[in-house]
Amino acid sequence: xxxxxxxxxxxxxxxxxxxxxxxFINLCAKQDIxxxxxxxxxCDYMCYMTRKGFQSSKQLQEKTNTKMEVLIKAxxxxxxxxxxxxxxFLIGILLCMLMLFGLSQFVWEINVYGNTSYxxxxxxxxxxxxxxxxxxLKFTVNxxxxxxxxxxxxxxxxxxxxxxxxxxxxxxxxxxLDKDTKNTSSVPCDIVALKSGTxxxxxxxxxxPLCKKGDKVKKGQTLITGNIYIYSDSNxxxxxxxxxxxxxxxxxxxxxxxxVFNRSYYTKEYQKKKSYTYALICCGNHISLMPxxxxxxxxxxxxxxxxxxxxxxxxxxxxxxxxxxxxxSPVRKEYGKREAYEKAEEKIxxxxxxxKKKGIKVLDQKSTIKVTDSQCRAEGYLILEEPIGKxxxxxxxxxxxxxxxxxxxxxxx
Numbered sequence: 001x002x003x004x005x006x007x008x009x010x011x012x013x014x015x016x017x018x019x020x021x022x023x024f025i026n027l028c029a030k031q032d033i034x035x036x037x038x039x040x041x042x043c044d045y046m047c048y049m050t051r052k053g054f055q056s057s058k059q060l061q062e063k064t065n066t067k068m069e070v071l072i073k074a075x076x077x078x079x080x081x082x083x084x085x086x087x088x089f090l091i092g093i094l095l096c097m098l099m100l101f102g103l104s105q106f107v108w109e110i111n112v113y114g115n116t117s118y119x120x121x122x123x124x125x126x127x128x129x130x131x132x133x134x135x136x137l138k139f140t141v142n143x144x145x146x147x148x149x150x151x152x153x154x155x156x157x158x159x160x161x162x163x164x165x166x167x168x169x170x171x172x173x174x175x176x177l178d179k180d181t182k183n184t185s186s187v188p189c190d191i192v193a194l195k196s197g198t199x200x201x202x203x204x205x206x207x208x209p210l211c212k213k214g215d216k217v218k219k220g221q222t223l224i225t226g227n228i229y230i231y232s233d234s235n236x237x238x239x240x241x242x243x244x245x246x247x248x249x250x251x252x253x254x255x256x257x258x259x260v261f262n263r264s265y266y267t268k269e270y271q272k273k274k275s276y277t278y279a280l281i282c283c284g285n286h287i288s289l290m291p292x293x294x295x296x297x298x299x300x301x302x303x304x305x306x307x308x309x310x311x312x313x314x315x316x317x318x319x320x321x322x323x324x325x326x327x328x329s330p331v332r333k334e335y336g337k338r339e340a341y342e343k344a345e346e347k348i349x350x351x352x353x354x355x356k357k358k359g360i361k362v363l364d365q366k367s368t369i370k371v372t373d374s375q376c377r378a379e380g381y382l383i384l385e386e387p388i389g390k391x392x393x394x395x396x397x398x399x400x401x402x403x404x405x406x407x408x409x410x411x412x413x
Contacts, residue, residue, distance in 0.1 A: 006050060006075065007074075007075050007076060008075070008076050009050055009051055009052060009075060009076075009077070010050070010051035010073070010074070010075030010076060010077040010078050011048055011049065011050050011051060011074055011075050012048070012049055012051060012054050012070050012071075012072060012073050012074070013046065013047070013048050013070075013071045013072035013074075014046070014047060014048075014049060014054065014068045014069060014070055014071060015041075015044055015045075015046050015068070015069040015071055016044060016045040016046070016047065016066060016067075016068060017044055017066065017067040017068075017069060018064060018065065018066035018067065019065065020064065021044065021045045021066065023064050024057075024060060024061070024064045024066045025038070025045065025047075027060045027063070027064065028053075028057060028060060031056065031057075031060065033049065033053040033056055033057055033060075034049065034050055034053050035047045035048070035049055035053070036048050046071070051075065051077060051078075054068070054070075103167075104166065104167055105137060105138055105139075106135050106136060106137055106138065106167060107132065107133075107134060107135070107136045107137075107138055107141065107164065107167060107168070107169050108134055108135070108167040108168070109134070109167060109168040109169070109307065109319070110124050110127060110128075110132075110134070110168075110169045110171070111168060111169070111170050111171065112124065112171045112173070113170065113171065113172045113173070114172055114173045114174055114175070115173055115175070116175055117156045117175055118154055118156070123150070123154075123171065123173075126150075126153060127146065127150075127169075127171070130146065130149055132146065132169065138164050138167075141164060141169065143162040143163060143164070144162075146162045146171075147160045147161065147162050150162075150171070150173070156175045157173050157174070157175055158174050158175060159173065159174040160172070160173045160174075161173075166309060168307070187244070187393075188226045188242035188243055188244055188245075188394045189226050189244055189245055189391045189392060189393060189394050190207075190222050190223075190224065190225050190226050190245050190391070190392050190393070190394050190395060191207065191222070191223050191224040191245045191246070191247055191249065191389045191390065191391060191392075192220055192221060192222050192223060192389075192390055192391075192392045193217045193218065193219055193220060193221045193223055193249075193251070193388050193389075193390070194219070194387075194388045194389065194390040195219055195251070195253045195386075195388050196216075196217065196218045196219045196253065197216070197217065197251035197252050197253035197254070197388060198214065198215070198216050198217075198251055198252045199211060199212065199213050199214060199215050199216075199217060199223075199249060199250070199251045200213065200250050200251055200252050200385055201213060201248070201249070201250040202223075202247065202248070202249045202250075203247055203248045203249075204224055204247040205246040205247050205248070206224075206226075206243055206244060206245055206246040206247070207224040207225055207226050207227075207228070207243060207244075207245030207246065207247065208224065208225050208227060208228060208229070208245075209223070209224050209247070210222055210223060210224065210225055210397075210401055211223055217251065217388075222392075222395070222397075222401065223247070223249050223388075223389060224245040224246070224247045224249075224389075225245060225394070225397060225401070226242050226243050226244060226245040226394040227240055227241075227242060227394065227396075227397060228240065228241040228242070228243055242394055245391075245394075247389060248387065248389065249387065249388055249389040250385055250386065250387055250388070251385070251386070251388045252363065252383065252384070252385050253383075253384050253385075253386060253388065254381055254382070254383055254384075255381060255382045255384060256379075256380075256381045257348075257351070257378075257379070257380060257381065257382065258377070258378070258379050259344060259347050259348065259377070259378040259379075260375060260376070260377045260378075261343070261344075261347075261375065261376055262374060262375055262376075263334050263335045263340050263371075263373075263374060263375060263376060264332060264333070264334045264335075264374070265332075265333060265334070265335070266330045266331065266332055266333070267330070267331055267333055268300070268328040268329075268330065268331070269328055269329050269330075269331045270300075270326050270327070270328045271326065271327045271328065271329075273326075273327075274324055274325065274326055275293055275324070275325040275326075276322060276323070276324055276325075277289075277290050277291070277292050277293055277322070277323045277325070278290060278320065278321065278322055278323075279292075279320075279321040279323075280318065280319070280320060280321070281305070281318070281319040281320075281321055282318055282319075286321075292323065293323070293325045295325070298327055298328060298329065299325060299326070299327050299328070300325070300326050300328060301323055301324065301325050301326075302323070302324045302326075303321060303322070303323045303324075304321070304322050304323075304324070305319050305320070305321050305322075306319065306320045306321075306322070307319045308320065335376070337371050340371045340376040341369055341371055341376070343376065344369045344376050344378040345369070345378075347378065348365075348367055348378060348380075352365070352382070355382075355384065355386075359386075360384050360385070360386040361384065361385040361386070362382060362383075362384060363383040363384065363385055364382070364383035365380065365381070365382045365383070366380045366381055367379065367380030368380055
């Protein structure tokens with residue numbers, strides 16, 4: 001911000017020639033005259049001052065018998081003074097600034113972050129169908145409404161935040177921890193066990209619970225039924241209704257895993273030479289600045305985009321696209337015994353990290369890693385605590401299940 005003020009107000013680089021330059025600098029500081037980038041060259045000092053500060057320092061120059069030699073003049077006032085006779089040139093600059101300001105009032109880029117189940121292209125296409133296209137005026141974009149529309153359209157999105165930064169619409173999303181345990185049914189249903197395990201936590205929101213904390217359950221077993229029983233005072237069933245069962249059930253489960261990979265593998269050995277091609281993206285239009293290299297076998301390409309902006313958040317409707325092409329040759333390598341062991345540990349840690357990212361708790365683990373002449377084998381199990389509820393079409397209860405239901409857990413007539 002200070003740099004922008006200096007450019008607008010103008011600044012100079014000066015050489016301080018004096019028998020006692022330190023006295024002059026101290027007096028400037030006392031008079032709140034800004035001086036920066038102070039350097040010493042032989043017996044003289046060089047520094048930068050604002051145009052206003054330079055003019056205010058004239059009395060101090062006379063007082064301390066100091067001479068100021070102007071080396072550089074920079075900033076808007078000096079620029080306008082230099083080209084004051086070239087009116088068409090100044091008018092052109094003014095029109096260019098007005099054009100940039102006008103273009104900055106539109107959305108020229110849409111970015112999506114945090115998506116895994118849905119592709120960026122799919123989400124952007126939906127946003128564009130909802131009348132927010134490239135070139136839409138920023139003040140017409142209702143971010144709160146767009147957030148609600150995205151949550152309704154995409155069931156796996158648990159949280160979404162939309163914001164406009166310069167000319168860019170940024171969409172940050174977080175998806176549900178486990179889509180298998182999310183109840184999206186619109187018809188009566190049961191909640192059944194997705195896996196076998198021991199229930200550690202159970203919250204029933206709708207329906208009748210058929211198990212409790214500490215119970216061992218098997219895969220496919222009904223945990224919450226959508227059947228609601230209405231009892232009389234004598235504990236006889238008068239009516240039965242069917243609803244959408246819903247609840248949150250966590251259980252301690254055991255998962256066996258096995259990881260096998262060959263010790264020999266192929267890697268890419270890249271050539272030192274790199275080829276670059278450039279393109280300009282203006283208002284959503286792709287303009288190639290040079291012929292694009294067609295990707296072939298034995299060749300990797302990396303495309304990067306560099307949005308042009310003024311400051312940190314003032315994005316312009318222009319973007320430079322650079323494509324880097326590198327040729328490579330496949331080279332056969334082999335893991336050493338220690339390397340193979342570490343690679344297996346790395347793969348196990350990676351899978352555990354994925355589970356934790358989903359919100360699953362890893363309570364314990366055990367693994368055995370064996371390295372042979374040709375392969376590396378990792379085997380073991382994980383003790384997890386995870387949600388196990390899954391919806392299923394409603395089914396009649398067995399007599400054993402009906403016996404588990406107490407009248408106090410149902411509706412008394």
